[in-house]
Amino acid sequence: MKDIAVICFTVIGNLILYLIFGSVVLCKRKGPEEGSRGASVPIRLIVGFFAYYTVFFLVCVPVMKFYRPLSLLAHIWLCVVTAMGITALLLNFRALKKVPAVMARALEWIKQNPLILAGFVILIGVQIVLVSCTYNFTLDAAYYVAGVSTNVETDMINVYDPFTGAWQDHFEMRYFFATYSVQDAVVCFLTGISPLILTKSVMAVVIIILTNLVYGLIAGELVRTGITGTKAAAPGDEAPALTQAEQKEGSKREALLILAVMTVIFFINVTFNTIYTSSVFLMTRTYEGKAIVGNLAVMAVFYMFIRMNEAAPSAVCTLTRPWLSVFLICFGASTISSTANMLMPVELTVLFLPLIIRTGRYRWLPKYVLCVIPGLALALSFVLYVKGYFVFYTYPR
Template sequence: MITLLKMPALFLGMLAVFCCLGSFFIRENRYESGHLGETVLFGFIAYYFLFELISVPMMVLGAKLHLLAWVWAAVVAVLVIASICLHLGMWREWGKRSGGFWRGKTAAFYVMLVLIGIQLYFVAALQENGSADAAYYVGSVTTNLATDSISSFDPYTGKALDFFNIRYVFSMYPAANAVLCRLTGLHPLVVTKVILCMMTVVLSYLVYAQIGKALLKEKQMVWVLLCFISVVNLNFHTIFSNASFLLTRGYEGKAVLCNIILPFLFYLGLRMYQEKNGKRVWLLFFMTGVAAIDLTMSSMMTVPVAMSAVILPNLVRKKRWGQSRLYLLAVLPCVLVLGVYLLGVRGILQIPVVR
């Protein structure tokens, strides 16, 4: 019974934390936004950006998982309290707007809610996946908890590592999930295969909603777009589709990459295209690159390509050649990680485990 109460509390609590982090980012950087969904997405990026900056040094220095958990809890608590205290006016404004949220919604809006609800039920109660990647993500969370360490043991065998696995060394997503398990007492299977799968679904549709609002003049058509995407996701299941990752492997970093990070980069490209001055999105590009590495090392090649596809056409169109250095800075984290990875697989560079 306690577990059943903790599950929705953690799910809603994470959304609240994302919202607080996003509102702090928006207000402090003068980024104009009136959309709660956009704020949650910014907070999601900020959450994993900050976790990467804090967890990687602690892992390399041999810190214990319980220490990382308390440090992270303290950092998040300070930022949430600061956000609430500093942005009371914004919260009141959103509170006034929420009263009229349900007025004027078309039938497509309610159909959309039903379709997304079906997907949430599917990933929480029906999905099954026994791949090697699935075993790694759950096994890594479990191993970190059992050994009170950070990526210091092989999740497949439990063997103590002398050197960190170069394929996953900067991907701290399992460690972030282990921290959630440590702080809440929930089982790794519950956190990964239920809560995080549902979170991936919700955030992916928030991204698509923001893309729809940026592209469609008639805002009610956004709900039609989400209905269409829902139908595609429910019926397009091949190993090559992001729909398969969304509904059967939503707790894996690659699922978050293809369903949240890459569409979010496309959204940032739209914002850069539509704004007279695109400097406001550069910090978001940089933070997204770091957060993507935290989620999965696959980002080291995919994210720079995606950033190039949305940034370079904007630079050419607006003839802002001076912003090329900002583009290079945005892709730099992924390029550096790729360099470390290539040195590691060739045996030139190894990062020892400190105990």
């Protein structure tokens, strides 16, 4: 029971951290182009997750490169997180006044639709139980846990081989820029949580929750713009007036359809459990970097594409800072797994280049290029390392 309580509190703490980072980078700017409400909580959580790992990467790499201990990185990161928390409060102080009203509306919806809420809870709960009880015996699984444990016990960062404990004279570039597991080590160092619990339980639950949030957002767009045949109104257009009863009925029908779509996706993930799909990583290797990139990052960018594709060529996307969100997702994904260095630029090219050409939004080209650069730069650095052009040693030379 103690371990379960630790997992629950740590999962909640992680989500709060992601919300803090998301609230900073997606703080609503004044102006008609930003829509009426700014970024929703799910979007802030998802973008905040990748913003969190992007900022951690920028802090971690210099500390690791200059052979500083994990304890120093942990204390620096604690200061950064504290500063981000204060910044989030200052930037969103006015929005906090609306929280009681938002909570009241949410409670009213729950009272009116308890069975639908129960369906969402059961659907996500079943997935959490499945991934938490999965016995992961792969080599990568052992490497993640051993890497975090080794960093915590030696108070160094990727200096010792996780499998043998032997000192390594240089950093392996495949893992040097993928600082996702180093962040786990920092959390374990600061909190005293077991690396096994944090990696295989806490992060698995977090990824399931965030991935289902993305599924819900995408399903919502499909329901509103595809299944129901309704699209978001362009600036200046007036939406047809609906009675309160019609709004409630429409909200209930929309929630049921979203639940149905998410249920179908769940069965796809369970039954398409082969080495050729990302489902096997989500359901059996949930906390690993490839699972996060192949499920959360890819789908998050796809959601951003859907929202940006909705607006007419003359309209402005109602998402708050959409290209900043895409950039952070792509950069953050590259700091989680080197797989993203190839996957994210390909996805961006397949989705956004045709969109830019089709709609004539050529002003988006520089933003697209900026989003592609992190993955390509890290991929190029790995190629140069493999070819022997440079190496980062684990000691001063």
